[in-house]
């Protein structure tokens with residue numbers, strides 16, 4: 770086994786496939802959160818969502834969660 774990673778950074782995947790997140794947001798992980806699962810749980814507390822898109826999981830920050838009306 771390799772050493773346990775110190776932390777996981779989960780960043781926003783943006784409102785859609787071609788658009789980067791306008792906020793360049795990332796989940797602020799709590800001290801106790803080490804795994805991606807734990808950090809995603811922190812993100813949910815902060816309003817993040819995980820959405821399945823094209824067979825992959827995409828993390829969306831609170832800003833990107835709602836499609837911006839152009």
Ligand SMILES: [Zn+2]
Nearest residue numbers: 781790830833
């Ligand atoms: Zn975003």
